[in-house]
Amino acid sequence: MIVVDACDEWSPLREVVVGTAYGAMFPAEDPRMIEATMPREHWAEFRPGHSFPSWIVEAAEQxxxxxxxxLESLGSVVHRPRRVPWSGLGGYCAAMPRDLLLVMGNRVVEAPMAWRSRRHELLAYWPLLQQFRQSGAHWLPSAVDLSVDPLTSGPSRSGQWVIGEGRPAWDAADFLRLGPRTLVGQLSHVTNRSGIAHLRTQLGPDTRVHLVQPHDPHAMHLDATLCPLREGLALYNPERLDPAQLAGSPMEGWELVPAPLPEPCDSPPLYMTSPWVSMNLLVVDHQHVFTEARDEKLQELLVSYGMTPMPMPFRNVQALGGSFHCATLDLRRDRRRTEASSSAGSTSG
Incomplete structure (x- = not known):
């Protein structure tokens, strides 16, 4: 029986979903979205019916x-999504479960994602979701009309983001969990203020959402900007975030460590991310953390803070748009060491 109970990013990992690269397609999105979020040199790849190179997909699946x-050898129970023929659905892939689903305690929340190419992504996880519900987890569907395109359903309040406010939109990867009732998140090209309000409604008034404002004109997913390693310690992206921006947040008083500049990566191409995807780490427990095998400077930094890096090749998964954090959805973490954690934080937005 699947057990769902996770509320932070660092407690010992006991149960997890690991994505699949099967059938990965380039997202076919409005050019405005692609130009706002994707690396310029790869814009031409984002067209209908265009698959990622088969050698990258096969290597990513490996x-x-x-x-x-x-993860299984470390004692975690691992689940995989089912394989879906994305080419017939105009879809993307199921390699990044963290983008679509947010686990908060025993609640699993579906994100009303802004990208049209991801409207059918829930199909890959539906058998698992049925098991979640049977085991007593609370399933919270988005309850949003995903046929409404947030790019054309109203202007952005600030003009900074490509999506408007006509319908709620948020990606789960724009949020990080700091305790049973505390989230840190950001507005981005895929998360709007209507979406923040929707998430607050879904989670209830006892959950606080604090928004940070990174200096990132291409913002899409917070987990390459900020990475909690354990309670009180986090990596941050020095190109995007000033630690002073976290004053008054639930992370005030944390030790914030600038991540080293990413190692160059020419092959395979990073079609959908910046090199800062190196920060997209999976913390297994209070000490162990998965890193890409070639990110040696980052590994050295982690060692200096008492962490034990677990380097693995992951460049081909990164070519599909994420890394260890995005490619996993932690269902259960051991809360015994975090029950006394403070959930205090301020709400902004």
């Missing part, structure tokens, strides 16, 4: 399988 096997 990397994901290796991650699943390693």
């Amino acid at each position: 990397e994901l399988q290796a991650l699943a096997e390693t």
Whole structure:
């Protein structure tokens, strides 16, 4: 029986979903979205019916399988989504479960994602969701009309983001969990203020959402900007975030460590991310953390803070748009060491 109970990013990992690269397609989105979020040199790849190179997809699936096997060897129960023929659905892939689903305690919340190419992504996780519900977890569907395109359903209040406010939109990867009732998140090209209000409604008034404002004109997903390693310690992206911006947040008083500049990566291409995807880490417990095998400077930094890096090849998964954090959805973490954690935080937005 699947057990769902996770409320932070660092407690010992006991149960997890690892994505699959099967059938990965380039997202076919409005050019305005692609130009706002994707690396300029790869814009031409984002067209209908265009698959990622087969050698990258095959290598990415091998990397994901290796991650699943390693997690099992560490004692975690691992689940995989079912394979879906994305080419017939105009879809993307199921390699990044963290983008679609947010686990908060025993609640699993579906994100009303802004990208049209991801409207059918829930199909890959539906058998698992049925098991979640049977085991007593609370399933919270988005309850949003996803046929409404947030790019054309109203202007952005600030003009900074490509999506408007006509319908709620948020991606789960724009949020990080700091305790049973505390989230840190951001507005971005895929998360709007209507979406923040929707998430607050879904989670209830006892959950606080504090928004940070990174200096990132291409903002889409917070987990390459901020990475909690354990309670009181986090990596931050020095190009995007000034630690002073976290004053008054639930992370005030934390030790904030600038991540090293990413190692160059020419092959395979990073079609959908910046090199800062190196910060997209999976913390297994208060000490162990998965890193990409070639990110040696980052590994050295983690060692200096008492962490034990677990380097694995993951460049092909990164080519599909994420890394260890995005490619996993932690269902259960051991809360025994975090029940006394403070959930105090301020609400903004």
